[in-house]
Amino acid sequence: MRPPHPEIVIPAKAGTHGATASQVEKWVPAFAGMTLFVWLSMAIPAVVAAAEMPPPGASSCSGCHPASTSVQTPVARLVGRPAAEIVTALQDFRAGQRPATVMERIARGFSEAEIAAIAAWYATQPD
Numbered sequence: 303m304r305p306p307h308p309e310i311v312i313p314a315k316a317g318t319h320g321a322t323a324s325q326v327e328k329w330v331p332a333f334a335g336m337t338l339f340v341w342l343s344m345a346i347p348a349v350v351a352a353a354e355m356p357p358p359g360a361s362s363c364s365g366c367h368p369a370s371t372s373v374q375t376p377v378a379r380l381v382g383r384p385a386a387e388i389v390t391a392l393q394d395f396r397a398g399q400r401p402a403t404v405m406e407r408i409a410r411g412f413s414e415a416e417i418a419a420i421a422a423w424y425a426t427q428p429d
């Protein structure tokens with residue numbers, strides 16, 4: 303809807319079209335500061351996350367193996383267990399040498415290197 307008198311400028315809104323030179327001078331440093339802030343806020347968590355990121359596949363384990371001691375479950379917890387223990391268990395599951403309902407099939411889905419990475423990651427997670 304067009305105002306009845308387009309030539310009448312409402313004082314409160316006067317000057318909002320187009321930035322004056324002084325406004326531009328204020329915006330340039332503000333934009334630079336904002337860019338730095340956005341960059342830092344993305345870069346810092348990325349560095350922190352890189353150290354704690356689970357290796358591929360590790361997060362799929364926690365659907366059945368709980369990370370928290372508060373969860374009552376018959377499925378063993380993996381966090382804080384020696385890496386060698388996890389690796390051996392998975393190798394035995396894969397070879398069909400350890401009784402399993404689901405782990406035999408799950409263990410077959412991972413390579414030696416993936417298992418080693420997952421086991422090492424779980425071993426270092428706080429219990």
Ligand code: HEC
Pocket residue numbers: 359360362363364365366367377378380387388391392401402403404405406408412420
């Ligand atoms: C679908 C649920 C499920 C998923 C997903 C799963 N597990 Fe298991 N895990 C089990 C069950 C159940 C057992 C007990 C053996 C069995 O019945 O297969 C087990 C046993 C184990 C054991 C032996 C624990 C012990 O103390 O005897 C290890 C080690 C293990 N899993 C590691 C893993 C790893 C590593 C992953 C992710 C790559 C994983 N599991 C994903 C359900 C699961």
